[in-house]
Amino acid sequence: MNENSPSSQRIGQLIDRLINDQLTANEFAELANELEHNRSARLLYIETLGLHADLQHNFRHHGDEAIKSVTDELGSLIEQDDAPGKRFPRTDRQSDLHDAGQESNAWSNSGIFTFIAVSVPTVFSIVLAAIIIWFIRSHDWQQSMAGFGMPPTARLSIADLEEIDSAKTAVAVMMKDVDAQWKSNQPKLRIGQSISPGVMELASGLVQIDFFCGATMILEGPAKFEIKDANTGFVHNGKLRVFVPERAKGFTVVSKQCEVIDLGTEFAMDVKANDDAEIHVLDGKVWVKDLVQTEDEKQLLTGGNAVRFDNVDRAKAIKTETGFFVGPAELNRRATQSQSSGFAKWQQTLDELKQDPDLLVLYSFQESSEWDRILANSRPQAGGIGDGAIVGCQWATGRWKTKRALEFSSASHRVRINVPGRHNAMTLCSWVNLDSIDRDMALTHPETEQSNFIHWTVDSNNTGSIASLHLAVSDTVDGVKIREHYNSGSACITSEDVGRWIHVATTYDPDAKRVTHYKNGIKVGSKPISRLQMVSLGMADIGNWPYKPWSEGTEFQIRNLRGSMDELSAFSRALTAEEIQRIYEAGKPEE
């Protein structure tokens, strides 16, 4: 088709009119007909519409060159090497953005959406946000940010897909939580959880919420805050500090007294229970509108200024007090503090456990060297008995930054132990973080050539969404092997638990004649003991099954633990429910 022929000019004109939304019904029919029968016309159309789409992509950020160039760099980095899982070196991109007049460093490090927000146009952010949300949920977010090393992936289950569906209505995500106590009338919001419009009431503590529009807010309890949509919030009472980057300009916080529209970059608000409101602009500028004396003009408030609204004064200038509002640096500091206090508390509990006369083994997984291949038994005076030999597992981070854990990620990984002695009763406890629950996994698995042994496993129903705890006790009577099974019943461990540190415990109680299973300090199942016997750990593997040739090709072959473990203990008595709950409470990591 000749570029300048009347028909190609006509096509070009129709295409322009289509893009500009000027086509009449007849013209549309003419264009569609031409496109259907003329390949050259189609190619011109594709070329032009492609250009139009690129223009939309390009200019939706109000022509922000800095953001565009980041997208380009990301795009070219990916083009360089399409191999998945490639490690991208961290450069000082944040400072480049800062020079271009964008986010300050403190805030860049605190929001995952800084990454998504600058590299992906708004409409896609919702989709990627849903994916990232799922990703965050199945890994400990703080852990990931601390080490930049991602634990092996968790499998996507039906429940997770539903979460992605519901993420379509979400407008924000919970990013950080420091000692947050939520009012009893609402479920606790977890890190990584997507948030739809609605009210949240914080009794105390701090949370950081990232809005999909790009704004980030730190809310300090006591506070009652209502998310209206992706760009607007209503504060009933409480203290908040908001960072609004260029792309989220127009982010609005409303209170009874006034409305604040942020034009970039940072402001704080304090609303008291009696509706008195203070607005402090830390950086940039905001519009402040009086909602009570509505005839008043809206005011422009700039960095370093603050105003107060109450029954006496309207927009009265007051002194700014930035230290009064917790910012990202302070939030991180408090988070670290609260983290280390959890670890300290745990160490104390461990010392108490060591004093228990019925303690058989206590693996604290706190070995100091990367090269440590011995998992020490911390029971006092153990003298090396019960020490484990680590095969293949890698050292990783446990429940806290300073806590170590062993990562089990392949069919060869295991810790070989030998805990001799037969006992009337037993309790097994462990803190584990599972990558998935779609296969049976060994917590402890015995050498089955022995005459008396136990299996302690997580049994899957193979859908990947629920699993149970299982204790099997075996004995040899007159040369005949007998085995009794005690399962917790289904739905004991769910996909919600995957990627999180959970406490599992099982007791064999000859007095009550019951085997009881616990998760996170709560009883999840119990079975009566039909035939009492002695129980022993003996020669066993943690996290794996001593391989037997006959198992090759059967479902029994692969039973290795996939995940991490950072504590395991065994006692020669059945601990009570209270004791187990106390152990859980003392060792649970901050969410």
Next chain:
Amino acid sequence: MLGGIFVSDSQPDDHERFVAHFVRHQSSIYSFISTIVPNSMDVDEIMQDASLVMWKKFSQYSEGTNFRNWAFQVAKFTAMNHIRKVKRDRHVFTTQLVELLASDMETHGTELEARRSAFRLCVTKLKENDRDLLAGCYSENQSIKQFASRLDRTPNSVYKQLNRIRRDLLTCIRSVHGNLSPTS
């Protein structure tokens, strides 16, 4: 680079692979949808739906095969679904035309991608006046009519300028890559 999402020590993870593929091809996918459903109101919604479906069905994609073409297929079906719903209220293309356009875009996929880099370069060559107009017209928050009245111009004169700018951009892109040729 920003953030830790793409940093991985261990086996390639599904979500990481998906995000890597998706971010790399999102412009092409968006372009694809805009071309077969020319009404801009619908494109965002289809893009969102199609992207979610791509994520849900990611296990059906074979690593090593052409992700863009696989994504185009998903986008095509999502778009056709959408077309069925809205065809009473808008001008829509017939199924035949959609198939023809989809097939052409698949055939010329790599070429279209290459033209995008030229596009970025050509935009920088535009006069500042023209760039400002594009920014105003393509910004999310206002229609062309609103923009025109703010500049105290008629919508028609703005459209004329837009058409001319797009032609200039096309000329610039073609000077690097030539026309989209029927023989390729």
